[in-house]
Amino acid sequence: MLREMQFDGLVGPTHNYAGLSTGNVASTHHGGQVAHPRIAAMQGLAKMRFVHELGVDQAFLPPLDRPILTALRDTGLTGTDDDIITAAANTAPLMLAQASSASSMWTANAATIAPSCDSNDGAVHVTPANLLSKAHRALEPMQTSALLKTALPCATHHRPLAGMALRDEGAANHTRLHTDQGVVHLFAYGTDEDDSTAPAPQKFPARQTRAASATIARHHQLADDRVLLVQQHPDVIDAGVFHNDVISVGTGRVLLTHERAFLDTDAVITMLADRLGPTFEPLVVTDAMLSVDDAVQTYLFNSQLLDTPEGHVLICPADVERHAAARAVVDGWIADSSSIAGVHYLDLRESMHNGGGPACLRLRVPLTDAERATVPNGLRINEDTLQLLEAWVQRWYPETLTADDLADPALMHTSREALADLCTQAHLGPLYPFQQEA
Ligand code: SUG
Helix, strand or coil, X not given: CCEEEEEEECCCCCCCCCCCCCCCHHHHHHCCCCECHHHHHHHHHHHHHHHHHCCCXXXXXXXXXXXXXXXXXXXXCCCCHHHHHHHHHXXXXXXXXXXXXXXXXXXXXXXXXXXXXXXXXXCCEEEECCCCCCCCHHHCHHHHHHHHHHHCCCCEECCCCCCHHHCCCHHXXXXXXXXXXXXXXXXXXXXXXXXXXXXXXCCCCCCCEHHHHHHHHHHCCECHHHEEEEEECHHHHHCCCCCHHHCEEEEECEEEEECCCECCXXXXXXXXXXXXXXXXXXXXXXXXXXXXXXXXXXXXHHCEEEEECCEEEEEEEHHHHCCHHHHHHHHHHHHHCCXXXXXXXXXXXXXXXXXXXXXXXXXXXXXXHHHHCCCCHHHECCHHHHHHHHHHHHHHCCCCECHHHHHCHHHHXXXXXHHHHHHHHCCCCCCCHHHHHC
């Protein structure tokens, strides 16, 4: 049976607020503040525990090796690893911050996935996102791709798309919907650079191009009638919707979205209804119910919509619970819709302050029983791995981190020791380039 496995990104020990993501209002707003890596990782683990206890298959992807020394060396800095950190701190602090970011925690941006039942060749397809729109995120795909190959040995792994014309942000801009009548892979893009008449955001960058989404659909061997490419409304990108998952979430027959999410939201809903049939349930929030600004501030649509034995359950950020209008929307969904059975509010403040809510922290991978059996045990979340990971975080993670702390080479050494220890304890084998070099 096809079931989703949730792969959450384990928050890395260098989690910090460097204000690196223009267009992501939380990142800009919290840039320069003190971060709490240990609390951040424990909040992420608490979410994994919660989802696991709901009866959902939960796994994790380990953090990437940060700071990434190869990126700093590639800029011409020379000397020992310690020399490089010191030189970068003195001459290129922004580059050091980019190389140190723990941004791989947001695994909704790790890759786009197609399940084997949807692709023409019957394979699970994985395309790691190139994340070319942001310098710090563009440093992720190589290591992420290697981790995904370890996590999903059953899949066909494509190379990240190449070049700025194919800017790709992964599953954050992709939703798979299905009913008895059909399957739709809804790809949302921010700009169509092949069409000079297409509208584009004026203030903030559009991170995903139409050409990238179309290329992924081809690589994943999805038949045309299973693919819908739709444009995000440029105004909402300018209001801080840097990924479509800040304003829409869907699964199975349900799509929760805002009326201003897409260039023509009515047309998107009509096309989806045509393909998915009468059981499709679009739940469209109007401006009068919740403004786009409030959707961005609360991250209502960045909730997880989980398929549990009790039905669809929402995992919302605690920010939604504290906001009267957002909370009223959720209460209305539970009261009126046939598909939302309940809601749980979780505190994910450390990730939220960088613009990452519950849905950013997970990559959904629909797998058959046989495919699921190939996921390494060390990456699966159960009581044993949870206890291991909680103790590991308590042992290795700094309590606080500021931009100044990134200048200390000790952070790199401790982080590497921590990752090596994780590989040993979780029986993952050597996963990182620095382990091969050693
Ligand atoms: O790419 N923030 C991430 C947040 C990603 C959220 N993911 C989804 N919506 N799926 C980003 O903007 C901030 C890092 C900093 O400023 O230190 C950052 O990278």
